[in-house]
Amino acid sequence: MTLLLSLQDIVVSRGERRVLDGASLELRAGERLALVGPNGAGKTTLLRTLIGLEAAAAGEIVAFGRPCRSEKDFRAMRARAGYLFQDADDQLFCPTVIDDVAFGPLNLGLSPDIARARAAAVLDQLELGALASRVTHRLSGGEKRLVALAGVLAMEPDVLLLDEPTNALDETHYRRLVEILSGLPQAMIIVSHDRWFLHRLSSRVAALKDGRLLPAVFHGHPHTHDHLHLHIEGAGDHHRH
């Protein structure tokens, strides 16, 4: 399948510590890659570096066949790689929901009418049409998350980068999110601590360990959280949930 994104030997330091220390990964069309690792392992840093919000000290990023080095390269890649922030409040900033969802398409250069029509269509597709005229900052946490996702989808990205998308979701919104994501055609990188969610959605797992990515697999019963183990290949250990 077509190679969409690749990171090769990426190094990112925070003070003395190399948070990413030779991290490499590839994402191909149709893949849903689960990215796991303990708190502070560097998962968010990896996503932010991938889209150029953090600068790598070394390594190469290639997106959609083009190396990304300058801000201009990254801007072009961000138009095709939709990033769902860990905190929806960082993503939403327009007064109303429809304005927020239309912001991305407007920013891509579509006319206001077409951007709004596209935003309305995505809200309907996600069954969020009733929220269109609501004041964004008064939405519930779960509503905010789904609206932020609508904003990302309105840009019709080729790839989705989802940073802990199930955070702050109740049962209903959680199920909605699983349903929505399962039905999307885009390749995805999903950062999450929720193994059931990852097991359900992902086609492949990579674990961030000591600044590098290692292949990993879940073992166990997908219906009981307790029995999902993560086995990291090459790490020589077994992690229990």
Ligand SMILES: Nc1ncnc2c1ncn2[C@@H]1O[C@H](COP(=O)(O)OP(=O)(O)OP(=O)(O)O)[C@@H](O)[C@H]1O
């Ligand atoms: N702006 C920053 N300045 C300094 N250190 C930072 C900054 N952002 C992140 N870090 C540090 O970099 C390391 C990696 O953080 P990162 O958020 O990428 O981890 P993570 O794997 O996403 O963690 P979590 O599962 O807790 O979200 C952590 O030790 C964190 O404290």
